[in-house]
Every structure is written in structure tokens, then in C-alpha cells.
Amino acid sequence: xxxxxxxxxxxxxxxxxxxxxxxxxxxxxxxxxxxxxxxxxxxxxxxxxxxxxxxxxxxxxxxxxxxxxxxxxxxxxxxxxxxxxxxxxxxxxxxxxxxxxxxxxxxxxxxxxxxxxxxxxxxxxxxxxxxxxxxxxxxxxxxxxxxxxxxxxxxxxxxxxxxxxxxxxxxxxxxxxxxxxxxxxxxxxxxxxxxxxxxxxxxxxxxxxxxxxxxxxxxxxx
Numbered sequence: 775x776x777x778x779x780x781x782x783x784x785x786x787x788x789x790x791x792x793x794x795x796x797x798x799x800x801x802x803x804x805x806x807x808x809x810x811x812x813x814x815x816x817x818x819x820x821x822x823x824x825x826x827x828x829x830x831x832x833x834x835x836x837x838x839x840x841x842x843x844x845x846x847x848x849x850x851x852x853x854x855x856x857x858x859x860x861x862x863x864x865x866x867x868x869x870x871x872x873x874x875x876x877x878x879x880x881x882x883x884x885x886x887x888x889x890x891x892x893x894x895x896x897x898x899x900x901x902x903x904x905x906x907x908x909x910x911x912x913x914x915x916x917x918x919x920x921x922x923x924x925x926x927x928x929x930x931x932x933x934x935x936x937x938x939x940x941x942x943x944x945x946x947x948x949x950x951x952x953x954x955x956x957x958x959x960x961x962x963x964x965x966x967x968x969x970x971x972x973x974x975x976x977x978x979x980x981x982x983x984x985x986x987x988x989x990x991x992x993x994x995x996x
Contacts, residue, residue, distance in 0.1 A: 843909025
């Protein structure tokens, strides 16, 4: 798992995790051991801690969220926003997540067993407030995000450091990153990378957050 990294403290692009993330590394190792021995899954998105903090600050009870790649993240998002529409391609995992949502009494999630290709109208209109891409076929997901994103829409792409070796701009995550950055730059959106450690993942990873479009400057009365 570290063959494409300088060390476990780096992501695959060679960026080292910031000190605030490195301080958490013993906890991450402990979680990873629990996961291996007891199939422990932290009840949080499996994304870098800094990215999770950023999303926690963004989310509110009026927001509609579309997620690609269901899991522990789904309930975490549901507890922080109005509605989640989540997509899963693995039937066994779909059933497991569905049961966990039912057991938790979660009523604001629609979980879709997804074919990895087509999209329902329910995730196109109204435009989501946040789109999270963390599943398979990510190029299709990013193309969807670019198509439906409104000025207020946030987009999060996890694992933006993947597919660095061997160098090939057409590998999936290289293509995804290029598409979403081109979109951000063409629409004047800011973006931010997060390098750090996801829960129970003992190696550095990176995520990419695309901000909403900037509001037009108010005209000064003359």
C-alpha cells in the first residue's frame, strides 16, 4: 500500500501530511489494527481528517447531498443535512448499508443500487448543495457533477492523489482531477486539497474540495 508513496506520511503525489494530521497517526494505527482484527469500521467518512472537518463546517440541515459510494459516511452526512441520495454498485454492500440506515432509524436517505452508468432525474433537479464522489466510475460522476452544479454547489473528490504511477494523464483519477480543475478554473471557483489520514487507513491520502462560484461583487452606489 505504500509502494507509490515516499512514506506512510505522504500521499501518492509526494505531499506530506501536515503536523495536525501526523499527531493523529497513532490513533489511525490503532483504528487500522481494530479494523484488521475485529472488522471495526469508524462511523465517519473514510476521507482525510481535514476534509471531514471542512465538510462538517459546510453541511447544514437545509442541504441536499448526492453521494457516490455509500458506507459509514452516509449516516454521518444524513445526521448533518436535510436529504442524502446515495449510490452503491456492490449489492452486498448496498444491503449492509441499507440495514445499518434502517437500524439507525434514518429516514432522510434514499439509497440507490446503481448501475454505474445512468442517473435518475431526482439527482439532477433541484441541483444538489454538495456532491461527494467516492465510488467507482468516477469520471462519469465528475461529468455529472459538472453538468448539474449550480453556483451554490460544493463538489468533493476523494483520492485525488491516485493513479500517479505509472504516469498517464488518462488514468481514471488523473482524468477526474483534470476535469474538475478545468471546471473550477472556468467558473472562477476556488479549490482546496487536503492531505492526511482517513479513519483506520494507515497511509497518507488526498481529497479535493471545489468551492461554490463566487458571488458577484455588489455595485457601489454612485
